Amino acid sequence: MNPISINWYINHFYMRGLRNFTNINYGDGTLNASYLNEAGVLKFRYEGIIAKYQSQLGRLLSINMAPAVSRRGQSLDGLRKASTAQVVLDSMFPQEKVASLALNAFPMLLQYGTIGFGLWVEGPDSVGIETIPPWELIPIPIDVSAPTDVRGLIRVRYVPTDWVKSLTITPGAGKKVYKGMDDFKVPFGDLPADATSKFQGTASLTTVGGGFFVRSATSNSQVETQWAGRKNKKDKTQTDVTLLVEVWTETSDGYLAEYLILAGSYNRLRQLHRYDHSNERFHMPIRVARDVTVGGFYGRSFVDQLLPLNTEAEYSLSSLFQTISDYDLYGLMMWPASLGTPPDAHRGQDGVKRITYEPDYTTPELKPFNIEPARLTKPQIEAATLAISIMNDSANQPTEMLKGGAPGRVDSASGLGFLYETSNIPLSPTAKNVAVAVSGVYRAMLGISKAIWPASKVVSINNLDDSLAGIVLDSSTGEISLAQNAIPSPDEVNINIASEVPISKEQQKLELKEALDKGRITLDEYSFKVRELGLDSAVGNEVAWQNYRRSKLENLSLFGDGEKPGKVIVAERDMHLVHLSVLDAFMARPEFYAASQEVRDAFIEHYEEHKVGLGELPEEMLQPEDAAELEMQPPQGGGETPQY
Incomplete structure (x- = not known):
């Protein structure tokens, strides 16, 4: 049992509004939690x-x-x-999975101060990262002085038995290994078996617990135990649940060494899968993060x-x-009778309780006084x-x-x-x-x-x-x-x-505005950056933005794998200045000079096409007016004079 589970349990229910914790047992990691105090009062x-x-x-x-x-x-x-x-x-x-x-x-x-991240794979198009609660995680070895001493992880939880049999890496349903395997029956949609009522009860958040919070096979619980050779009539109101234990061991350089799957109960586990990955250099598919690292495996929250x-x-x-x-x-107000105030005047609507008393007439400066509560x-x-x-x-x-x-x-x-x-x-x-x-x-x-x-x-x-x-x-x-x-x-x-x-969106907006005001960036660059960062600011200039996006795509297409160039087309309606600015930045990168000569030549040709779109001809070509003037000049080197 894990004594730190008491902290997880108290933190969880304290944040939910429960304040009365009794029967705390650090040995088995259990306690009672209630909204009401011992007198039945909600404080x-x-x-x-x-x-x-x-x-x-x-x-x-x-x-x-x-x-x-x-x-x-x-x-x-x-x-x-x-x-x-x-x-x-x-x-x-x-991105939607990242946010989730x-x-x-x-x-x-x-x-809780400690969580696990686990990679799960159900198929080529079904991959994700699961968040694992700390009570499902046990380090290898069990007692470590610092996270750097961990050489493997064990994950313990209760899952439906049919789900275990349906896994692609475990033996299929009907195999001999499942015969006599311990499992439990849990009602669909019911409370955890150890909960006595909705607001008051005892539940376990230890490393031997899990999402279902069921007891072990040796305890007297409402959960029905199914043993070897026992044939139960199919009850569609209940589901079979078994203990699933996954083990990942780690090589000395941090890669996955071995992966095991076991199922059953704490008294009797069956090995369903075991594979040695030590020669394949697979990265560990399960990782642990801590809020405050203070030594040991589990962090403080x-x-x-x-x-x-x-x-x-x-x-x-x-x-x-x-x-x-x-x-x-x-609270009482003591009123001297010698003041001569009629009793009717004491019965006001202010709620103050007054007691008339006979004072010691030798007391100087006789006046009413209050008797306050002891607190x-x-x-x-x-x-x-x-x-x-x-x-x-x-x-x-x-x-x-x-x-x-x-x-x-x-x-x-x-x-x-x-x-x-x-x-x-x-x-x-x-x-x-x-x-x-x-x-x-x-x-x-x-x-x-x-x-x-x-x-x-x-x-x-x-x-x-x-x-x-x-x-x-x-x-x-x-x-x-x-x-x-x-x-x-x-x-x-x-x-x-x-x-x-953490990234502050407002801080990014302020920095961009300051850069624009001081002339470090242009108005177009400002509007592009606002859109790229997803900032909430009205910038306009949609045509330039779409040309900017397309120029980025053209760079990817033209660069290709860096060996053989792709193909792009310069349109008449392109904003050539925007395209040229993006090309200038890309062609200044070291990656551009690492590409083949064929790719670099394709970029230079594409660059010149945009310059032509601006009316700038290549250096070897004459301007139209110069070419026309040259054509009107008489041929050099003699010849017959034309007859008119």
């Missing part, structure tokens, strides 16, 4: 931690987890491999750090509000204020900037950019953890694509950019054929994510 809740959590989640969601491939070395072959790998990964894991992965991963990372302070602030504020309520209920309010206010202040410091968030303001009188793009970058420093370790984990899975994805995608596969280009130069592109369809663009090995390219730090 006051302070949700400051939710606001901090939402702000941190918003900052992390600004990280672009899309694959980004760069080449190794400066050769033309390296350029081809990087461009092909980028197109393949963009096709296998498009971020929404699944970051909330879990902030709550953002929520885990703020929960005690939120509890103290909640207790102080609850006591404060209770004191105010008690003052209304139990005080000032200490509670100070305690709550202190707890909230410490929580703000622990959260490491730029509070003023998150509210839309800026410290002091900073209003320049460079100044705000510096502040924004500085405020993201506390996010860097978490972002780097995620980047390393996700890019590792991208490497495994690129490696598996070589095995599941045939050479006849046709891939569409999602990103129309001449940074993909080196691929053989069909410009009419915007697709490439893998028969002409071989998928490289993951070790032949550099793979990362698009950005490891």
Whole structure:
């Protein structure tokens, strides 16, 4: 059992509004959670931690987890491999999957501090990355002092038995290995078996648990156990569930060594698959990311750090509000009878309780006074204020900037950019953890694509950019054929994510506007960059933008694989200045000079065609007026005089 599962359990239900945790057992990783306290009362809740959590989640969601491939070395072959790998990964894991992965991963990372990313493959056109909760992950060896000591991973979960039998790498249904394999029956759509009611109950979030939260075969549970030789009548209201254990071991240089699949129960597991990959240099298809790395396998979470302070602030504020309520209920005003106020005047509608008493007439300055409840309010206010202040410091968030303001009188793009970058420093370790984990899975994805995608596969280009130069592109369809663009090995390219730090759209807009105002970029360049970055700004000039896009596509088509040029056509309505500016930038790149002479000549010819479109003739050609004047001149070298 994993004692840290208690932290995961408390974090999960605390964020959902439960505050009463009892019967905590660190031995088996279980506890009871309830909305109500022991007296059956729903106490006051302070949700400051939710606001901090939402702000941190918003900052992390600004990280672009899309694959980004760069080449190794400066050769033309390296350029081809990087461009092909980028197109393949963009096709296998498009932007909508990237957004879904971020929404699944970051909330879990902030709550539990540890998550796994696992590559799953169901077919050539069905590939994805799964977010794995920490209670399904066990390191090899079981007790490590740091993440660098891990030499493999075990994933433990409960899954439908029929699903295990349907996997392509496991024996099919009816095989002898499944005879007598332990499984359990779980009602469709029912609560976890260990839950006694919807709002109060006991459930396990340990490493031996899983999505179904069922007990083991040895416990007395409502779950029906099916043993060897027992024939049960088919019940369509229940499904068979079994324990699935996956094991990945790692070589000394970080590649996949061996993969195993086992199923059954903790008392009896059956091996269904085992394969040695140590000679194939496959990248590990499962990776782990941590929020706060503090030693050991599991990391600490953002929520885990703020929960005690939120509890103290909640207790102080609850006591404060209770004191105010008690003052209304139990506060008394003592009224001297010697003041001569008639009793009728004491029965006002202000709700104040008054007691008339006979005072000591020798007391000087006799006047009414209040008897307050025993609890005080000032200490509670100070305690709550202190707890909230410490929580703000622990959260490491730029509070003023998150509210839309800026410290002091900073209003320049460079100044705000510096502040924004500085405020993201506390996010860097978490972002780097995620980047390393996700890019590792991208490497495994690129490696598996070589095995599941045939050479006849046709891939569409999602990103129309001449940074993909080196691929053989069909410009009419915007697709490439893998028969002409071989998928490289993951070790032949550099793979990362698009950005490891949050990106501020407003900051990008300010920087572009500042560059435009200072003349560092032209108006056309400004409008192109706004569209490329997806910024929300009205720029117009749609015709120039479409010419810019087409010129990028023409560069890809003409460059081809760098050996044999493609074909492009210059249209009469082209905005030649836009095309020439894109060509100038591309022809200045080192990749252009690494191409064959035939490709370079094709670019020069294409460049001259656009110059002709502007009315600039090649150097060897005369201007039309010069040619006409030359034709009117008499021939040189004598001859007969023409007769008129």
